[in-house]
Amino acid sequence: VSEKLSIPAENIEIVFGDTDKVQFGLGTYGSRSLAVGGSALVKATDKVIAKGKKIAAHMLEAADTDIEFADGVFSVAGTDRSKSFAEVALSAHFPVDYPLEILEPGLEEQAFYDPVNFTFPCGAHIAEVEIDPETGVVELLSYVCVDDIGTVINPMIVDGQITGGVVQGVGQALYEDCVYDPESGQLLSGSFMDYCMPRADHVPKVSVETHITKCTHNPLGSKGCGELGTIGSPATVINAVVDALSHLGVNHIDMPASPHRVWRVINEAGGAARPAQ
Amino acid sequence: MQSFEYLRPTTLTEVGAVLGKMGEARPLAGGMTLIPAMKLRIAAPTALVDLAGLPELAGIKSDGKTVTIGAMTKHADVAASPDVQRLIPALAALAGGIGDAQVRNQGTLGGSVANNDPSGCYPAAVLGLGATVVTNRRRIAADSFFTGMFETALEPGEIVTAVAFPVPSAATYEKFRSPASRYALAGVFVAKTASGVRVAVTGAAPCVFRASAIEAILNEKFSAETLASLRFPADGLNSDLHGDAQYRAQLVGVLAKRAVAKLT
Numbered sequence: 001v002s003e004k005l006s007i008p009a010e011n012i013e014i015v016f017g018d019t020d021k022v023q024f025g026l027g028t029y030g031s032r033s034l035a036v037g038g039s040a041l042v043k044a045t046d047k048v049i050a051k052g053k054k055i056a057a058h059m060l061e062a063a064d065t066d067i068e069f070a071d072g073v074f075s076v077a078g079t080d081r082s083k084s085f086a087e088v089a090l091s092a093h094f095p096v097d098y099p100l101e102i103l104e105p106g107l108e109e110q111a112f113y114d115p116v117n118f119t120f121p122c123g124a125h126i127a128e129v130e131i132d133p134e135t136g137v138v139e140l141l142s143y144v145c146v147d148d149i150g151t152v153i154n155p156m157i158v159d160g161q162i163t164g165g166v167v168q169g170v171g172q173a174l175y176e177d178c179v180y181d182p183e184s185g186q187l188l189s190g191s192f193m194d195y196c197m198p199r200a201d202h203v204p205k206v207s208v209e210t211h212i213t214k215c216t217h218n219p220l221g222s223k224g225c226g227e228l229g230t231i232g233s234p235a236t237v238i239n240a241v242v243d244a245l246s247h248l249g250v251n252h253i254d255m256p257a258s259p260h261r262v263w264r265v266i267n268e269a270g271g272a273a274r275p276a277q
Numbered sequence: 278m279q280s281f282e283y284l285r286p287t288t289l290t291e292v293g294a295v296l297g298k299m300g301e302a303r304p305l306a307g308g309m310t311l312i313p314a315m316k317l318r319i320a321a322p323t324a325l326v327d328l329a330g331l332p333e334l335a336g337i338k339s340d341g342k343t344v345t346i347g348a349m350t351k352h353a354d355v356a357a358s359p360d361v362q363r364l365i366p367a368l369a370a371l372a373g374g375i376g377d378a379q380v381r382n383q384g385t386l387g388g389s390v391a392n393n394d395p396s397g398c399y400p401a402a403v404l405g406l407g408a409t410v411v412t413n414r415r416r417i418a419a420d421s422f423f424t425g426m427f428e429t430a431l432e433p434g435e436i437v438t439a440v441a442f443p444v445p446s447a448a449t450y451e452k453f454r455s456p457a458s459r460y461a462l463a464g465v466f467v468a469k470t471a472s473g474v475r476v477a478v479t480g481a482a483p484c485v486f487r488a489s490a491i492e493a494i495l496n497e498k499f500s501a502e503t504l505a506s507l508r509f510p511a512d513g514l515n516s517d518l519h520g521d522a523q524y525r526a527q528l529v530g531v532l533a534k535r536a537v538a539k540l541t
Contacts, residue, residue, distance in 0.1 A: 134531045135453060136524075175456055179518040188518045189457075196457035259456065260520040263527065 004045045005085060006072030023110060031224025034153060035119045035215065042219040043111035051107060052088045058099050059083050059091060119215045119223035123147030125166075125232035127240040136263025138174055138241055144207040145232060150215040150223035158225055163206045165229020171198035172230075173237035177256050196256075245269070278315050282324035289413050289438070292326060297434035299324050304436050306349060306388030309380050334387070334438055339364060342444055345411075348387025348437045352376070355386060365406070367448035367466070371398050374452060376459070387437040390422075393429050393484065395515070396460035400485035401450065403440055405466030405477035411439040426483035445470045449539045451532040453480075455519050462519055463528035467495075467536040474499065476533060481514050481525040491533050501538035504530065 002009040015021050025037065053067040056074035060067070060081050068077050075082035083091075091098060092107040125145040129138050143166060152158055175196035179188040189195040214221030234255060241257045242250060248269035254261065284302075286292045296302050303322035305311060314320040328334055334349035339360045346355060355361055356373030375381055375389075375398050389399040390410060403410065403419045410417045412435045422430050431437070448468035455462045461480035465488070468475045474495040476488040490510075494503050509530040514522035 135528060177518070193458040193460075194518060258519075260524045263524055267527075 001041055001045055004042070004049070007085065023112075028226070031119075031121070031226040031228070032115075033226065034220065034222045035150075035218055035224055036113060036115055038153065038220045038222055039115070039218040040111050040113035043113055044109045047109035047111060048107055051103075051109065052085065052092075054103055055088050055092055055098075055107075056083045058103070059088070059097075113218075115218060117217050119150065119218070121147060121149045121223040121225065121228055123211075123228055123232060125236040127233070127236045129237065129240040129244055131241065131244050131262060131266075133266055134263075136259040136261070136266060138257055138259070138262055140170060140174070140203055140237065142204050142207070143170075143233070143236075144209075145229075145236075146209040146211050147225070147228050147232075148211045148213050148223070149225040149228065150212060151221040152210055152212065153220075153222065155210075158210060159208045161225050162208045162229045165227065165231075166206045166233040167198050167203050167229070169230040169233030170203055170237055171196075172255055173234040173241075174198070174256050174258070175202070177258065279318065279321045281315075281322055283327065284324055285327045285330040287330045289331065289436075292328065292331070292436060293413055293434050295324075295326050296436070302326050304328055304391075306391075307351065307384040309376070309384040309388065310392050310394065311388075328387075328436070335385075337361060343441050344368070344444060345439050345441045346386050347439050348390075349385050350387075352381040352384050352386070352389075353378075356381065364444045365442055365448060367445075367450050367468070368402050368406070368442060371402050371450045371452075371466070374398065374450075386440060390440060391429060391431060391437050393423050393427055394460075395426055395483050395485070396455075396458075396462075396464075396480040397485070398450070398452065398461060398464060398479065401461075401464050401466040401477045401479035402442070403477075404485050404487060405450075405468045405475050406442050406445055406448065407468075407470055407472065407475055408443065409441040410437055411441060412436060413438055416441075420487075423485050428484070443470065447540045449536045451536040451539075453528050453532060457519070463525050463532055465529060465532040465536050467533065467540065469499070469540070478529055481529050483513075483515065488529065488533065495537065499537065500541055501534045504534045504537060507533070509533075 001012055049069050052074055053069060054064050057064045057067050060076050060083060062076045066077050067074050072085045073082050074088055089107050092105055095105040098105060123145055127143050128141045130141055131138050145162065147162060175198055177189055181188055215223045238253065238255060238257060242253055245265065250265055250269055253265055284295055286295055296304060301322050302324040303311060305325040305327045311320060328349055334347045336347045337350060337358045337360055338345045344361055344364050352372045352375045356369050358369065361369040376384060386399060389397050390403055393400055400423055404423060408419050410422045414435050417430050424430055445468040450464065450466045452461045452464040463481045464479040466477040474492050476491045477485055478488050479485045507530050509526040511522035511526035514525045516522045
């Protein structure tokens with residue numbers, strides 16, 4: 001919105017997370033927030049610009065079709081006559097000299113957007129692990145990922161979402177386990193004393209990079225981001241574990257690859273893990 | 278949590294009298310185990326006898342041969358004590374590795390020893406160093422103090438007042454943390470003492486115990502290599518969702534080997 005209207009980001013108020021105040025929407029599932037909600041924002045902003053052109057045309061005594069909008073300024077094509085976005089907005093809200101008979105005052109617009117297709121983010125994730133063959137402990141040494149999520153609006157949020165997702169996936173791959181007593185059906189891992197969440201000291205700094213190929217069918221060019229980390233990391237980490245044990249003939253290990261389970265796999269395969277390279 | 282009476286006596290005599298008189302009264306030290314157990318209603322004492330009113334139960338004394346630590350001394354204070362660090366560095370390190378910072382600044386030596394959690398760290402040090410548990414009534418050798426899961430030789434009304442640790446010529450503690458709780462899935466304390474090598478194992482069985490087979494090997498020759506071929510027996514060891522008895526046996530062997538390697 002800031003970029004399209006050339007209005008400083010700090011002048012834009014974001015009404016967040018209050019369904020009583022915002023328009024109808026289906027929610028944030030499916031990594032769709034920016035690809036769907038962002039596209040609706042683009043459409044609504046385009047409507048604001050279109051209406052602004054009509055107001056500016058009246059102010060500048062020109063035809064609607066002759067008005068151009070660029071860098072936050074409405075101008076008559078080929079001339080130096082122009083009105084700023086703020087002047088147009090003022091006129092829209094204080095319609096003293098205003099074509100009331102053909103144009104409603106105000107500069108509010110809303111838009112619905114229904115995606116014509118899914119977006120297809122993709123990426124490559126690489127994990128490096130080291131296994132203690134005597135105890136079965138898997139240590140995650142480094143994690144690098146490059147993801148194509150199309151247009152990036154806020155790199156800090158992208159880094160946080162992907163890092164958080166990766167760590168959640170590491171939890172699934174190495175730590176988190178719902179264990180039930182087969183006799184009684186009692187949940188044995190019923191507290192965080194037994195159900196292991198990934199913690200800060202379990203994971204290295206996740207290196208997050210993006211490679212941008214714009215989505216072709218939405219106006220922002222953005223693709224989903226929220227679930228990329230969790231989708232990528234369980235398979236990546238488990239593949240790294242299996243690779244470290246592949247010389248023993250191991251080609252599968254169940255999640256989570258807990259110390260006990262990894263040791264048993266090594267022990268049953270009858271060997272020691274490959275030395276660190 | 279169910280309702281209970283709260284008492285804060287200021288003399289040991291009073292403590293003994295109160296505990297003896299009220300059947301379901303429990304002494305309260307750091308409360309790191311008792312309070313959560315009460316919140317879960319696993320424990321429901323009718324009264325808590327808070328030992329915080331006896332400052333003389335906290336503190337560390339040393340004559341060079343023995344380090345005597347008051348029962349109410351917090352883990353963080355043991356870890357930071359220059360005397361403990363100098364004379365029994367393994368004990369300072371062990372105390373510094375218990376729980377997290379909050380637990381270490383609230384939990385006490387006496388509470389840990391009297392509770393005798395199967396995964397507790399302190400019982401391994403007390404047994405491994407051949408320490409003496411001092412109570413308000415007598416002195417109890419470590420070898421006869423820890424009697425079973427959460428069970429000790431303490432009698433009703435008897436509380437731990439201090440533990441006297443003889444200074445070993447060398448000692449170390451190796452712990453394999455449960456990834457979730459960070460309690461010892463297995464912990465091995467190895468000490469070279471005046472009466473030979475002592476090896477105490479925690480976390481692996483219902484109660485801390487001495488690994489006499491490992492002690493015999495190490496008394497013969499104190500080297501990690503001699504333990505390389507050791508297959509520690511899984512009989513009697515715990516099996517749970519974090520590891521079965523075979524895995525714990527493996528951990529005991531590995532930790533013992535690593536401990537000895539550190540000392541040689």
